[in-house]
Amino acid sequence: MSSISAYGAYIPKRRLPLPLIGGRPATPGAPEKAVAGFDEDTITMAVAAGSDCLAGTERSVVDELYFASTTSPYTEKQSAAVIAKALNLRDDAHTVDFSGSLRAAGAALSAAFNAVSASPDKTVLVVASDSRLAAPGSPLEQNFGDAAAAFLVSSEGLVSFDDCFSVNREMYDIWQGSRDRHVQSWEERFVVKHGYNEAVRDAVCGLLDKLDGTISDYAHLACYGPDKRSHRAMTSMLGLNAGQVADPLFGRVGNCGTAFAPLLLVQALEQAKAGERILAVFYGDGAQALSLTVTDQLLPGRRPLDWQLNNRQAVRSYQSYLVSRNLDANADDRQASGGISATVHFRERDADIGFIGARCNQCDTQQFPATRVCYGCFAKDQFTDVPLSALTGRVLSYTKDFFFPSSDPPVIAGMCEVDGGARVYLQMADSQDCELRCDLPVEFVFRKIHQAGGKPAYFWKSRLLDQTPEESTNG
Amino acid sequence: MAEGIRDKVAIVGAGCSQFGENWDMSPQDMIVDAAYEAYQDAGIDNPQEQIDAVFCGAVYPSRGTAEVAESLKLFDRPVTLVQNYCATGTDAFRCGVMSIAAGMYDTVLIVGFDKPKDRGVSGPSVMMGTARGLPMTPAAWFSLCAAKYFETYNVGREELAKIAVKNHHNGTLAPKSMLKREITVEDALNARMISWPFGLYDCAAQSDGASALILSRSSLAANFKGDPVLVKAVAISLAPDPQSDPDFDFLGWKPSQYAAKDVYRQAGIVDPMKAIDVAQVHDCFTLTELLTYEDLGFCERGAAKEHIESGTFALGGELPINTDGGLKTFGHPTGATGVRMLYENTLQLRGNAGERQIKGATTALSHNIGGAPQTCGIAVLGMN
The missing domain is CATH 3.40.47.10 (Thiolase/Chalcone synthase)
Incomplete structure (x- = not known):
């Protein structure tokens, strides 16, 4: 059946x-x-x-x-x-x-x-x-x-x-x-x-x-x-x-x-x-x-x-x-650049698309992206993959960047600590109408970061877990 | 324990080009202005015979070593390019100091330069070569401590604004600064936002510039015209990327803390607030200067606010910081900045700093921090 x-x-x-x-x-x-x-x-x-x-x-x-x-x-x-x-x-x-x-x-x-x-x-x-x-x-x-x-x-x-x-x-x-x-x-x-x-x-x-x-x-x-x-x-x-x-x-x-x-x-x-x-x-x-x-x-x-x-x-x-939606006349000019490197994207696909971090087998320190040597105990090549996307985390710090090009400025970005300890620098999605504070809980969502060079470039963003579901028009 | 470099090397000449949007100057023009001022200061009239080696620092795409060798026609000798993010100038200086201390050369030229204004953009370049790590802008990186520090120590944009006001004032007294305009706290608070909490006046400008130093073996310093200034200590230290460091606390920058520990050990400094008379610190953003007060041990963690209020770090204060207006008014041609700070400290220690002179200064510190930030360079100079 x-x-x-x-x-x-x-x-x-x-x-x-x-x-x-x-x-x-x-x-x-x-x-x-x-x-x-x-x-x-x-x-x-x-x-x-x-x-x-x-x-x-x-x-x-x-x-x-x-x-x-x-x-x-x-x-x-x-x-x-x-x-x-x-x-x-x-x-x-x-x-x-x-x-x-x-x-x-x-x-x-x-x-x-x-x-x-x-x-x-x-x-x-x-x-x-x-x-x-x-x-x-x-x-x-x-x-x-x-x-x-x-x-x-x-x-x-x-x-x-x-x-x-x-x-x-x-x-x-x-x-x-x-x-x-x-x-x-x-x-x-x-x-x-x-x-x-x-x-x-x-x-x-x-x-x-x-x-x-x-x-x-x-x-x-x-x-x-x-x-x-x-x-x-x-x-x-x-x-x-x-x-x-x-x-x-x-x-x-x-x-x-x-x-x-x-x-x-x-x-x-x-x-x-x-x-x-x-x-x-x-x-x-x-x-x-x-x-x-x-x-x-x-x-x-x-x-x-x-x-x-x-x-x-x-x-x-x-x-x-x-x-x-790139339906305005200027959008393509703003994004005129080569965009992501196909070889870098290929090497980094587990981290960038899969959002896979690493846990040290010797000291349990978690990190993102995976590197070869541990921050905590300096062990080399002793890591286990940790998928981070379904976990939650918290805001450690944040900024609102008005300088970085965006069709919807400012870009809200900040450091998050994923449950388990990995630290990640991420943009924040859907949060422009939300009050920000350190330690607020977040989840992780997959988003398009830019499409420079006509190549959509995807990565993860954080999103406040407690999105207040109420009327708002200031976005 | 290694023998170290303390008192083995002296600065015997210093020069600095005009900093600014030097649309009508090439990198070579600025290098020539800075180097020939340093030659003149040292009494060097035949650099082709008197300079043994050159260490230069530059970060933006340029011809690097050839740019310096061609502009000064210094051939048939080593010319080395050093890069270490915003600590590039300090690290070029460090390499020159070590080369003399090692007995390799007697007289070395240090040149720091950069020409970001030829790129056609007003701020830093925007990188789109990756999807991760964006926004990859210095303002976003250096603001990462703001939210946490503000919440922990009840500090806000007003304290940052006061640092900008101080440095703008000092810059009006420095002939080679780019910005010579007093601002008010209200100007700073009302300016357009760049990256919260940094408004326009919280950010160092982009500018072109070059600075140069002549280093000599201390025992040979009397052969030069200018008063020798002794190199007491110089340190470079790297720390984990704050964007992945698993135990970063977002209350201060580790690279500065690491380099300070090293440089104070080299110089035999126990209480930096007492030992240091004048300091140039890396105010790429106002918050960077604030955190540096604490990272370098000038005050306790969380105490910067009260010192900003009381004017400890103003020209007339107990420890004047960024006496020439800092990156805030000189801008930040990356390779030049650390060398420009050493130029200012040389002037201060010799009593040649004009209206901004700190009376009786005998020990001076300069500090750069760069990357995300991950690297720091600190140098301590002294007169005896």
């Missing part, structure tokens, strides 16, 4: 109030969307969701990592390999990118179920993440949001996979050519009527036929929707009442692309009780419907959706959002 044994999600803290896009002021309670910060992208969000999902799970049990997205930062270079490194998965974990369609997450999830059905000893981590760019000022920009979700698939989970059914459809509804900067779309009514409505109906009916079931078998629906109205029309056409439908979060997160149905599936999993069934529907170049049965309630990752929805900070202005 193939099943979901854990799940997690990530919604970036930053929110863009939608009125700002039209040049209007953001009134309290205005609709908004989640936007990746200047130091976040598809990969860092995937790492955050993956680590939320894997909280409490030994990382070495993961045999395969399937990553689904339409917005990998690379045209040629695998994102799953970066994510596997950042999550400290095994070197022999099989990594795969699923891309090219909004339906990629459904494809990744069903592939994982099939892989575990074929080899019941296998554990597969599926992560979907998207951060799609719409043309500034376009209706799609109002619609798109950023988020990620992750599922651990094994034969021992509490939510079992029943079956799935998919249809493919060739049409230009939503697409992005290899040279397009932004997502393109055809006229909305055409897209909904002949794309979304028909494909979703066919996939759901096909699945019900296959299972010899009816829609009333399902207590929860996690269904992609191109927009709020079309989503509501679809769910009522399927005959489900509002209480059974995962809130599509328009006006809070937005249409998060490949991660959209997965994020709603996380919501359904948080609510589902023993014996209930969940229908998940993925859309893009066709549609895929997937049926799950809950044998017992499966608890969420470390950060339930409610926490993530409430942990928010409104971006200062539309301009600051454009800058953070």
Whole structure:
């Protein structure tokens, strides 16, 4: 039996109030969307969701990592390999990118179920993440949001996979050519009527036929929707009442692309009780419907959706959002330089991406990054790797650097002591609205540090553990 | 215990170029200005015959040894480039001192120089060659002690501002300083923020400059024109990177503490506050100067605040510090700075420091700290 044994999600803290896009002021309670910060992208969000999902799970049990997205930062270079490194998965974990369609997450999830059905000893981590760019000022920009979700698939989970059914459809509804900067779309009514409505109906009916079931078998629906109205029309056409439908979060997160149905599936999993069934529907170049049965309630990752929805900070202005996405005219000039050295990056990948420190076998002194000779007892080459990313730590000291170039100054940086004693100099994420003091507890998050030379350069940042989840607009 | 260098070597000549944004001067122009002032001071009229060896210090990309040899036409003899972060000038001096003490040479020229203003940026260069360790800016590094020190000893930006005010005042009295403008505590507190808690006036400026010294074997010092100033001690010490040091306390800098221990041992100094009459310390940032008061044992840990209030380290105070305005008003052409401090201390000990003269000074200390910071150089000079 193939099943979901854990799940997690990530919604970036930053929110863009939608009125700002039209040049209007953001009134309290205005609709908004989640936007990746200047130091976040598809990969860092995937790492955050993956680590939320894997909280409490030994990382070495993961045999395969399937990553689904339409917005990998690379045209040629695998994102799953970066994510596997950042999550400290095994070197022999099989990594795969699923891309090219909004339906990629459904494809990744069903592939994982099939892989575990074929080899019941296998554990597969599926992560979907998207951060799609719409043309500034376009209706799609109002619609798109950023988020990620992750599922651990094994034969021992509490939510079992029943079956799935998919249809493919060739049409230009939503697409992005290899040279397009932004997502393109055809006229909305055409897209909904002949794309979304028909494909979703066919996939759901096909699945019900296959299972010899009816829609009333399902207590929860996690269904992609191109927009709020079309989503509501679809769910009522399927005959489900509002209480059974995962809130599509328009006006809070937005249409998060490949991660959209997965994020709603996380919501359904948080609510589902023993014996209930969940229908998940993925859309893009066709549609895929997937049926799950809950044998017992499966608890969420470390950060339930409610926490993530409430942990928010409104971006200062539309301009600051454009800058953070490199949509302003000057951004590329600022970052004109060679960027990271591929050879240095290669040598340092365990430290920089894996966040691996070292513990001296003789005196237990911990250090980051690993060096050859111990600070404490001067023993040479007597170290054991210590993964630091899932640990917590505390602030030893900090500064706010207004000089270092950033699209969102100042850069908050400081020294942290990781539990166990390793000292690390790190930038601080998502903390500009927080009061800083020495000794405050922190966790560690994977972020994009810069993209000088067109090469995204990732490293870890600290983040205050007690992020006060309350209204704030001074970011 | 090694024999050491105490009193074996004397400074017999000192020179210094104008420090500033020397857009119209090449590195060679500044090296020539500094070296020929030192020649004149020492009464050297035939350097090609009289200089046995050259030790130079420079950090920014330059032609290094060839820059010095070509500008002064000093060929057919050793010219060595020394680099040790911000302690580069002090370490070039140290190498020259050791070469004489070892019996290798009788007369040595020390040249410290740097020309950061040819890079086209107003502050330090921004490095983007890594993802880790950013922001890699001196202000971010040197501010790392601020939060912890402030919380522990109830100190704030006002104390830092008073150090900037003092050094700006002293700089108005030094002919070769770059900034000659008095500032107020309010100016410093209201200036734009660079890296908290450092506002603009808490930071040393970037400038171009060169300084030079002529060293002689003490027994031969009478052959030169100027009053000889004896080298009592010189130390360089390295400490772990504070960004990975597992037991760093963020209340002071280890490199300074290590080098101070060594230099006081060499010079036989037990109570530095009593023994030292004037000091030039590395005020790359105001907090660096504050921590140095304590790291060098001029006062107890946490006591800097009361001494700043009482004016202990002002020109008229018990131990005047940065009598020429320091890095604050000279700027910090890295290789030149340590040698510039030795130039100022030479003037002070000979009684040639003009309006900023500390009366009766017989023992002077100079101090550089650099890297993240990881290295420190300290030199003690004396008249007898």
